[in-house]
Amino acid sequence: MSPDSLGLELLALAATVAAAVVLSAGWGVMRVWLRPVAVAGCLLTLTATTLVWLNRQVDSYPTWASLFGSTADTATPATPASTGGSTGQVVRFTVTGRASGLTLPVYAYLPAGYGRSPGTRYPVIEALHGYPSSPVQWLKGFGVATVLDREIAAGRMAPTVVIFPYQTPQPMLDTECTNLVGGPQSETFLTVDVPAAIRARLSVRTDAAGWGLIGYSAGGYCAIDLALRHPREYAAGAGLSGYATPGIRVGNNSEHTTYDDLWRLAHLPIPAVSLYLSCATTDRGAMRDALALARAGRPPLSVTTSYIRGGGHNAQTWHAMEAPAFDWLSTTLGRPVVWAPAEQAVPAEQAAPAEQAAPAQQATPSGPSTALLAGSPRRPPH
Incomplete structure (x- = not known):
């Protein structure tokens, strides 16, 4: 139990x-x-x-081990293999971060058909959890594997590898994906160690154009902030009820400067990445920051906004926004590619027909755009 x-x-x-x-x-x-x-x-x-x-x-504490200060769980580590049928698989492994000094478990969703076509490299999305929480909220609370299977099967999303890392070695320590002075180097773990481990272990694209981020609540801030801070690593970030300014003390006052996304957009060069900002209209803090980020964004930054009437800052709202956000990210990141002998990437649909899926609806390429959703476009909150 x-x-x-x-x-x-x-x-x-x-x-x-x-x-x-x-x-x-x-x-x-x-x-x-x-x-x-x-x-x-x-x-x-x-x-x-x-x-x-x-x-x-x-799901801050999915296991008794996590309750007593460990992020280890009782799941059996799995070796990625070919996935059969129409559903993907979730595997777990440990990432030992040489750059950050952190060693944490990471879950990975592998789409149906993964491993069947040699040379196929899949786009990657890092999915970040909120605080207090853990990757288990994505897996159990949001039923993300079922959502991804459905969106991929319907052609609204290309086959994609989705990564669910822990953001801190301590369940009740809020890092907001930053490098804390004298504390965990979570930003380095997520943007250096995790991508390096994924590229070494899984058949994924290595170009920044094939990598994106998504997160809810604190993870929404993380997805937005890390995309802005690391445009050479990620092409897009989707924040669900995220915000623009961290609520913690980093230790060097950078929470008021470089970790403040509004400050960053006002004082530093604008990165060529795409942002998707989604929240409930009744979530005042998230709504205020989404509007402020959309106003501050200018080319080459692309900002797309999507709002849900009602709802709030809660799991039901994030679950309702989940599928559209993944669809948008998939459209932005593109499809799997096949590495030809000359190391030239070609779209997977040209070399591996079994991996084909209809492209998702194209997002606005530049400048802010807005969509107001009357509840969930895929599934209502429950």
């Missing part, structure tokens, strides 16, 4: 109810010194139930 399981939540709820019944029924005959103990028991079980419920929403 894991700390994010429904069974544990029901057990904690049953204990809370039992403690309340015992307190109510026995108060009159209970010795005076026992009453504070009984009240404390009620409060403890209620707190435990609340914490388990919260953990089920954000």
Whole structure:
């Protein structure tokens, strides 16, 4: 029974109810010194139930090992192999970061057909989680593998490898994907060590035009910020309820300068990348920053915005925005390519018909554009 399981939540709820019944029924005959103990028991079980419920929403602690300070999990590491049928597979391996000094597990979604066509190199999307949370929120809470399978099968998305890294060695340490002075070098891990490991282990494109980022909440800030900071590594970033300014102290005041995306766009050269900013219209902070980033963006930066009426800053809203954001990224990053003997990349549809899928709808190539969505265009929140 894991700390994010429904069974544990029901057990904690049953204990809370039992403690309340015992307190109510026995108060009159209970010795005076026992009453504070009984009240404390009620409060403890209620707190435990609340914490388990919260953990089920954000999956900060998917395993007992993570609860006690480790990002290790009980999943069996898998070796990437050819995927059959119409669904992809999720594998897990460990990335030992030489540049960052961090060693963390990473999950990878491999699309259906991966490995069947020798030489095919797939575009890559790094999917970043929020805080407090973990990659498990993408995998279990958002059902991302099912979403990706559906979008690829429908032709709205090209076959793509999607990476789900941890952003910090400590579940309750918020780095916002920065390099903390005297702390974890999360930015280096995500932008240097993870890409190097993925290129070495998986059949993926090595050009920046084939790499993108996506994230929700704090991960939305990460996707936007890392795309702006590393245009030689990534071509696009999609932020779901993201924001423009980190809420942590980096240690050298850079949270007010180079890690502040509005400051960066106002004072530094504009990078030639594409951004997709999506949030609920009722999410005031995310909406304010999305509008500010769209106003600050100018060529060669391309900004596309998409808003959902209602919703809020929550998992249901991020799940509703998930499929359109992946579709947009896929359109921006393009298709798998096949490396010819002369090391010249050619589109996979010209060399591997089995990998064909209809192209997704083309996004605006430059300048801000806006779409207002009445709920989810793919699947309503639930």
